[in-house]
Amino acid sequence: MQTRLTINGTSQTHDVAPATLLVELLRDDLGMTGTHIGCDTSQCGACNVLIDGVAMKSCTVLAVQAEGKAITTIEGLANGDTLHPMQAAFREHHGLQCGFCTPGMVIAGLEIVRRRGHDLSAEDIAHDLEGNLCRCTGYMNIIKAIQAGAKAMEAHNA
């Protein structure tokens, strides 16, 4: 089925089988493997992407349902070699260990900023990360990273 969508700012059309998940289109068809599949049961959040600016789990969205939508993946955040402020904050604050959950955590961070703004308490971040699992038990630094990333986004007007 011909599906037209915008991915990281580039308008494109793909012929996808209706049973193709959005995350499968990204990873398998387009080779954009930054978006991860952790659980495939909409619990772990590793597959989070932004759809029209709003974070959703791309393992539980059909690619054909993204018709006409703008998708932002982890690959679309950096500006050339310059990391997005939220990505830079994860590096600065050691917000990752093995890195598997990180793309989804960064997208979740952007979602928290969208809903709550730039001045975030650790409690609010922890509450809003309920849909993201880290198996390295690195939540404390993830929370610090999102807190700092939110501030940095305000400073960078990002």
Next chain:
Amino acid sequence: MREFAYARPGSVAEAARTFAGGGEAAFIAGGHTLLPAMKSRLRMPDTLVDLGGIPGLAGIARDGDTLTIGALTTHATVATDAAVAAAIPGLASLAAGIGDPQVRNRGTLGGVIANNDPAADYPAAVLALDAVVTTSAGRHAADDYFQGMFTTALTDGEIVTGVTFKVPPASAYAKFRHPASRYAVVGIFVARFAAGVRVAVTGAGPGVFRWAEAEAALSADFSAAAVSGLTLDPADLNTDIHASAEYRGHLAGVMLGQAVTAARRPHR
């Protein structure tokens, strides 16, 4: 998932026609229940009819003593909408406790109501708030709509278009949520109307139901003390790997007390 045909109709009437001609067809809205069921092959539709392209099915409108929410309205919208918070704060807090933020951005009221999972949250609100479910074929009173596990008054091809809730002077929802799935192990919605109190229980039994004993006690005295020690008969409740029927029966009493206490708090 098994392959299927996919259609994105532009109107409710076209969706109903597509469904009728689609073999074993299923409607999809947010897909957060249906797609997992299809992945595990509990559901294997030949045709998916996507309601997401139909205009006018999302939105929230207050009209005096009623609040109408369109079927495609997401949980995130219900959780944060000012009109919902002002009219029925218990409904806003229920929506804020469904799944997680990403799930709430995608899941819809209509999808939950059409599926009627016995542990879903919304059925408790629809039943306790004496709501009317509006569909492509007509209207169903909540007391007639829910008919047990995954069963509703909807006929094949009937599409939920919205839910009209009665606005009560006081209401609240309290649930003990499963820490992984976030579904209700037991959830209690309490709504106090001038005519009496309605109490709906989800998660505990094979489908949402009203708790007559609690309603009678609370209609006489709307306080947690009035229902202190009240439990549900485990004979009618679910036992599974998460909780026994006896545990659920006791938990229902605890959640009932919490819901009443929350409902008695003044609106902020």
